């Protein structure tokens with residue numbers, strides 16, 4: 001190890017930006033970590049620290065690295081490792097606004113109250129842009145489309161592998177310059193870690209190729225959306241418990257109640273899973289994102305999709321539900337935390353799942369999701385159950401950050417808003 005090796009110790013914040021501090025790798029300590037500032041959580045997607053926020057100029061935090069998350073960053077010099085961290089108070093206890101610790105708390109609730117854990121996988125779509133900011137690649141699912149993304153693609157896949165990320169599919173997606181990367185399922189916390197790392201690795205490699213990879217939900221109002229789909233399965237004592245061949249759409253009673261919990265809180269959750277001022281535009285019918293609040297069998301317009309499993313696979317192991325209403329402006333830890341809390345609520349109350357939609361569905365057959373972020377925030381505010389899932393300072397800071405973003409984009413027309421976000425993600 002040379003003295004020039006850097007350790008970049010980071011947190012993923014309320015606008016899903018990865019921020020942190022670097023120190024010599026030789027001095028990295030998992031006890032002391034590095035210093036951090038509470039008000040950093042109030043920085044919005046456009047880099048402005050929003051005031052007022054609950055913290056002001058007060059307070060000291062530590063970023064405590066999780067040594068298991070260290071990855072080599074794909075920089076030509078090979079001189080930097082990045083570590084995901086928890087934010088703690090100076091006495092070492094978790095900070096109540098730390099997104100990663102918030103997810104740990106939600107997972108503890110699921111384990112303590114229901115004896116359950118989750119496996120999850122975040123599926124990402126993104127758009128590759130050339131130096132002029134135009135989509136780089138043409139040809140949905142074609143070899144030409146795949147090749148248009150090279151050599152960036154080869155470098156990215158290699159860097160993901162070097163980071164210990166088990167990528168499964170790499171595909172030229174439907175939209176111009178659009179690609180998708182899927183990864184293997186992992187235990188909850190680890191899956192959210194992988195989501196953060198996947199985005200950073202892909203963006204870094206694009207930058208090293210003088211290109212840009214943007215994970216923004218829409219680079220233009222008419223563009224094909226970049227979704228984040230979260231695959232979830234429930235486990236108890238090491239065994240999968242999502243599938244029951246005699247259950248509705250093959251879902252176990254537990255999975256049905258968990259899904260019913262997600263449906264019950266669908267509108268309130270969007271403030272955490274699709275939180276930018278352009279996110280809701282993607283969640284419209286005929287975009288194959290999540291047109292409305294329903295569970296659908298093999299249906300890409302569903303909020304929760306029950307997908308077909310590969311031939312020859314063990315249904316008990318392969319069965320999962322796919323939450324489709326997330327995007328990369330959302331913090332992956334908070335996406336998973338809000339999903340786990342909603343599932344816990346369904347499980348607490350033994351909520352029944354009334355129906356799973358099958359076959360083709362007309363737009364009138366389901367409840368639409370809020371059409372803008374203001375609607376999602378109102379829904380969260382009205383949802384007394386959801387309001388207590390996160391600390392009040394975390395909620396207040398999220399609201400302040402989104403207010404600040406609205407001030408930055410309100411005067412722009414919708415294409416310019418999409419562009420503003422595309423430049424930041």
Ligand code: GLU
Pocket residue numbers: 125224225226227228282287288289290300324
């Ligand atoms: N691009 C769609 C979205 O915005 C997803 C399409 C697909 O099912 O892969 O979520």
Ligand code: MG
Pocket residue numbers: 125173180
């Ligand atoms: Mg896709």
